[in-house]
Amino acid sequence: MPPQLSHSMENSVTLYGASGHAKVIIDILLNSNFAIEAVVDDNPKIPVILGYPVVKTSDFDLEKLKRTIISIGNNKIRKKLSASLQTSFATAIHPSVVVSPFATIGEGSVLMANVVVNPDAVIGKHCIINTAAVLEHDCQIGDFAHISPGVSLAGNVNVGVGAHVGIGATVIQGITIGKWSVVGAGTVVIKDVPDYAVVVGNPGRIIRFDEKQD
Secondary structure, three states: OOOOOOOOOOOOEEEEEOOHHHHHHHHHHHOOEEEEEEEEOOOOOOEEEEOOOEEEEEHHOOHHOOOOEEEEOOOOHHEEEEEEEEOOOEEEOOOOEEEOOOEEOOOOEEOOOOEEEEEEEEEEEEEOOOOOOOEEEOOOOOOOOOEEEEEOOOOOEEEOOOOOHHHHHHHHOOOOOOOOEEEOOOOOEEEOOOOOOOEOOOOOOEEEOOOOHH
């Protein structure tokens, strides 16, 4: 059984969203000696997640939110909720993560197990840096971006706001990946990716452009 819900500890965190992504964040928080204040969801599909009851947001006083992580994988939804919730945002960093003291991590972001973040990398707000991703020196990750498991970003890669870099993708140094673009799983990116583009393959090629998100 998980620890009891805490309503007084300064290091307690509320999760907004009860999904598979939330499970990983709960695990990170517990391994980092944080308490789970509550898990809330607009439309709960399960009553309990990893032993914690899921509270429907309509039954939760959102004015009581103090330290929150938006535990939803969809980049667009994280952006929308971050603008509407009146709360401060916590970060979740797994104990196995290696982060240079010269790197910067924005509020609300989550770094999962075995991530490496090297000097002068900058991670924006509400980002997901997923399991075993590597961000080399001077990488810039825009707000709401998702760097999937096993991604390798060489030095000086710039990932735009809301972009999604798929599992196992490799990006050579100096590349810019445009805002709200998608890099498919296993893609090898050797040239810049435009805003809203969907890129797949080795080497990566554009297969379409998605509708503008902002």
